[in-house]
Amino acid sequence: MKNSIFVVVSIIVTSWVSLAKAEPFKDVPEKYRVCTVCHGAQLRGNEVTKAPTLATLPAWYIENQLIGFRNEWRGKHPEDYPGSEMYPVAESLSEKEISKVSKFIEALPKSNKHTQIVKGDSAKGKELYATCAACHGADAQGNEVLSAPPLLVQGDWYIKQQLLNFKNGLRGKVSDDARGATMAAAITSLNSDSDIDDIVAYLSTL
Secondary structure (H helix, E strand, O other): OHHHHHHHHHHHHHHHHHHHHOOOOOOOOHHHHHHHHHHOOOOEEEOOOOEEEOOOOOHHHHHHHHHHHHOOOOOOOOOOHHHHHHHHHHHOOOHHHHHHHHHHHHOOOOOOOOOOOOOOOHHHHHHHHHHHHHHHOOOOOOEOOOOEOOOOOOOHHHHHHHHHHHHOOOOOOOOOOHHHHHHHHHHHHOOOHHHHHHHHHHHOOO
């Protein structure tokens, strides 16, 4: 327990130091500045805090995830430390506030492509991604009807972590989380962690 608390505190302190050094992102209103603590001064993600890029995601996906955190579908697993940071934030937001912040994020300037961190066999990953394309699209552009998020531009380290979370039961195991359950079922087609690396490596080529 003490180790878990130390990890969370270290992440927050490191994030604040990074934020202090960063150029202020003037387009973020004061009421949303708390998001920059973990997600970065321009809401473009922060690997140190394990926080994803927000400035590339559509409002419908942001809204779905905030509701998911608020409903305890995400962030309640004891091993999901980054998710546990989002749970209390989402819990404090009303339906109207969730809608507003989601639309604000969607209107932000889109993030640039991230540096590739995850190494894998992109050719094999392309073959494995064929199953994923049914929901996320052939070009990983996402599908609102299926609640499948766009995967382009998101940091590859984050995509890998979330795939591992689904595989290891940190996401998609709550009975009311139908979207998460779909993804948890889909991940069973990947036989190893190297398969995940290969898919993520392929996404980086798009």
